[in-house]
Amino acid sequence: MYLIDRTIQFVRGFLLSYGPQEIKRRVWDREYRNNKWYFRDNTIGDCVYPPLENYSRKGSILDLGCGSGNTATEIADSAYASYLGVDISQAALEKASARTKQTGREGKSRFARADFLEWQPSGEQFDVILFRESIYHIPLDRIKATIDRYSIYLKEGGVFIVRLFAANPKTAKIKHRPIAMLRIIEDEFDVIESRRYETKGRPALLVFRPRQRDDVEKAG
Numbered sequence: 001m002y003l004i005d006r007t008i009q010f011v012r013g014f015l016l017s018y019g020p021q022e023i024k025r026r027v028w029d030r031e032y033r034n035n036k037w038y039f040r041d042n043t044i045g046d047c048v049y050p051p052l053e054n055y056s057r058k059g060s061i062l063d064l065g066c067g068s069g070n071t072a073t074e075i076a077d078s079a080y081a082s083y084l085g086v087d088i089s090q091a092a093l094e095k096a097s098a099r100t101k102q103t104g105r106e107g108k109s110r111f112a113r114a115d116f117l118e119w120q121p122s123g124e125q126f127d128v129i130l131f132r133e134s135i136y137h138i139p140l141d142r143i144k145a146t147i148d149r150y151s152i153y154l155k156e157g158g159v160f161i162v163r164l165f166a167a168n169p170k171t172a173k174i175k176h177r178p179i180a181m182l183r184i185i186e187d188e189f190d191v192i193e194s195r196r197y198e199t200k201g202r203p204a205l206l207v208f209r210p211r212q213r214d215d216v217e218k219a220g
């Protein structure tokens, strides 16, 4: 049974990072429609909120892999002026839009259905670009290129925030792929804040920016 579960998890993980867009969309839609992610409906008090609220500077947030609207509805209303959530799952976005209306935030929040590996913002720039438990779905060898591609959509002084679990919240087993992702970011970007928490699932949080040209030249 253990071996079957592990194999299913491996195939799922592989498809969600490397599979065609249509397969990824179908898997996520089915999981959201089957309420697999209902526990994400309440994440008030999560470690992502203090840095997100601080670095948003009452400005704009781009949330890549936004899911069913927890960040859009739980972040302090006074901390930002506009929010754009992007997700591959239509089912997730329907839920996110409904929750946004319920909380009266539809005036400052928008959602778009797209694969963040390909999607391009239409010219606007953001104070924060967030990957909240969604960076797992970028192939390891595309992490740097994907973040580099989004860098031009950061405002002057803007930051990326990545929040992930470094261990399995149920079994407490360390997850090597997310840790490798943290290492790539630490090696390739200017890290402003790095936090590791010892609570369930060992949440980790990085706030970072693209390297300045001078730093790149020094490093090279």
Ligand SMILES: C[S@@+](CC[C@H](N)C(=O)[O-])C[C@H]1O[C@@H](n2cnc3c(N)ncnc32)[C@H](O)[C@@H]1O
Binding pocket: 016, 024, 028, 040, 064, 065, 066, 067, 068, 070, 086, 087, 088, 089, 092, 114, 115, 116, 117, 131, 132, 133, 134, 137
């Ligand atoms: C674990 S959920 C996290 C959702 C939300 N950020 C949160 O913290 O609750 C991962 C989300 O990433 C989305 N996702 C995965 N791969 C994606 C891709 N290539 N493009 C856009 N969204 C993607 C999924 O649909 C899902 O909503």
